[in-house]
Amino acid sequence: MTRDRPSVQALPLYLQISEVLLRDIAAGRLVEGERLPPERDMARQHGTSVTTLRKALAELEGKGLLERIQGSGNYIRAGQGRAIPGEYSMFRLELRAGGGLPTSRLIDVVPLTKDHDWGAAATASRVRRLRLLGGRPAAVEEIWLDADAGRVEAAQISDSLYRYYRLRLGLWITRAEDRVTIDRVPDWAPEGFGPAPGALTGYVERYSWGRGPQPVEFSRTWFDTDVAQYVQRMT
Missing domain, CATH: 3.40.1410.10 (Chorismate lyase-like)
Known part of the structure; x- marks a missing residue:
C-alpha cells in the first residue's frame, strides 16, 4: 500500500446512515419521542435516495429505537430499557x-x-x-x-x-x-x-x-x- 493511495473500505451507505443516527441517539442529540425530519429531507441531507434512507431507518426500527407511524412520521424510541450499543x-x-x-x-x-x-x-x-x-x-x-x-x-x-x-x-x-x-x-x-x-x-x-x-x-x-x-x- 503506498502512502499516496490508501484503500477505501466502506460500509453500505444505509448502514453508515443508521450508525450516524445511533451515535446521535447515544450522545443525546436525538431524544425519546423526537420526530425526525421528513424522509425526503433526510435523504437529501445524506445525499442518497429515499429507498436507501428507509433501509437505514429499518435498521433502527429493528433495534427498537425507532417507531414509524403511518401518516405521521418517524419517532425516536430511546427511553429506559432500550439497549444502545x-x-x-x-x-x-x-x-x-x-x-x-x-x-x-x-x-x-x-x-x-x-x-x-x-x-x-x-x-x-x-x-x-x-x-x-x-x-x-x-x-x-x-x-x-x-x-x-x-x-x-x-x-x-x-x-x-x-x-x-x-x-x-x-x-x-x-x-x-x-x-x-x-x-x-x-x-x-x-x-x-x-x-x-x-x-x-x-x-x-x-x-x-x-x-x-x-x-x-x-x-x-x-x-x-x-x-x-x-x-x-x-x-
Whole structure:
C-alpha cells in the first residue's frame, strides 16, 4: 500500500446512515419521542435516495429505537430499557460545526509485537487508517487489537472497527478510557491529512475493554484541530 493511495473500505451507505443516527441517539442529540425530519429531507441531507434512507431507518426500527407511524412520521424510541450499543456513546470526534458522517481509508494492517505492555498477549494486529468526517480528512489512527481477542483481516474490515469486532470476532467493546493531550503527527500520516508530519496537533490515547479484566485494544488518534473536535457528553 503506498502512502499516496490508501484503500477505501466502506460500509453500505444505509448502514453508515443508521450508525450516524445511533451515535446521535447515544450522545443525546436525538431524544425519546423526537420526530425526525421528513424522509425526503433526510435523504437529501445524506445525499442518497429515499429507498436507501428507509433501509437505514429499518435498521433502527429493528433495534427498537425507532417507531414509524403511518401518516405521521418517524419517532425516536430511546427511553429506559432500550439497549444502545456502548461503542456509539464512546464516539468522540466530530466536525467543529458538529456531526459529520464518519468514513475511513485504510493504510495498512499488520501483525506485530506490541510497542508497550498492555493486554494479555505480546502481539497484536496494528491498523493504521485515515479518518474522514463528512468527507473531510479529520484524523489519523493507529489501533492495536490484542492477539488473544482475534486477528484483523484487511480484506474484511470496513469503516466501523467495532462492528467488525462484533460480527467477525464476537468481541463487544464495553468500556474505554481516553487520555487527551497534544502530540506530533507521525511520519506515516498520508498526504491529504492537514497537519504535516512532526506538527503538533490534538491527540487521544484510548484503552478499550471487552468483558475481561485486561484491555483488548489500544489506539492512538491524531486529529486536525482545524477540522475536528473531541467531544465528551453526559446523558
